[in-house]
Amino acid sequence: MVDENVSLKTKNIKLLILDADGVLTDGKIYYGSYGDELKAFDVKDGLGLNIWNKAGYLSCILTAKRSPLLRRRAKHVKIMKVYQNAYRKIDIYNRLKRRYKLNDENICFIGDDLIDIAVLKRCGFSVTVPGAPEEVKSQADYVTENKGGDGAVREVIELILKSQNLWQGLVQSFG
Numbered sequence: 001m002v003d004e005n006v007s008l009k010t011k012n013i014k015l016l017i018l019d020a021d022g023v024l025t026d027g028k029i030y031y032g033s034y035g036d037e038l039k040a041f042d043v044k045d046g047l048g049l050n051i052w053n054k055a056g057y058l059s060c061i062l063t064a065k066r067s068p069l070l071r072r073r074a075k076h077v078k079i080m081k082v083y084q085n086a087y088r089k090i091d092i093y094n095r096l097k098r099r100y101k102l103n104d105e106n107i108c109f110i111g112d113d114l115i116d117i118a119v120l121k122r123c124g125f126s127v128t129v130p131g132a133p134e135e136v137k138s139q140a141d142y143v144t145e146n147k148g149g150d151g152a153v154r155e156v157i158e159l160i161l162k163s164q165n166l167w168q169g170l171v172q173s174f175g
Contacts, residue, residue: 020063022112026149048154049077090118
């Protein structure tokens with residue numbers, strides 16, 4: 001059962017904007033002996049993003065860090081655009097609104113740290129993860145049960161699509 005307040009905030013969502021480290025990953029960055037960088041991504045989040053696309057909705061990543069791995073993951077799960085080195089995330093957020101002719105009510109943002117607060121305050125449905133600082137949690141409409149990098153994105157996608165009565169039809173399309 002979807003909470004009534006959450007249901008109201010999610011009924012018009014069409015764009016999902018994701019922070020990367022701490023949301024799509026557990027926030028840890030592993031460095032190898034040869035300068036390589038490793039990150040782990042959750043397969044449930046990946047399938048959730050593919051279902052989101054199947055619903056005809058938009059998604060993008062908005063992160064302050066640059067990572068070649070992130071572009072690769074985004075391509076694999078069909079995220080339409082990746083914005084890296086974005087320290088003023090609110091500027092990219094406003095650009096996305098204009099580009100896709102959306103209102104704040106049409107946008108869900110999932111962020112996990114202080115740099116995300118400006119967008120969390122503006123978007124129609126603001127989400128964070130359990131490991132976020134209290135300053136971030138206090139700005140969010142919803143705190144996921146799942147940790148970042150451990151199904152949090154999938155949880156939000158299911159929540160939104162269920163509140164829009166789309167989830168069952170998309171699940172049935174898998175046969």
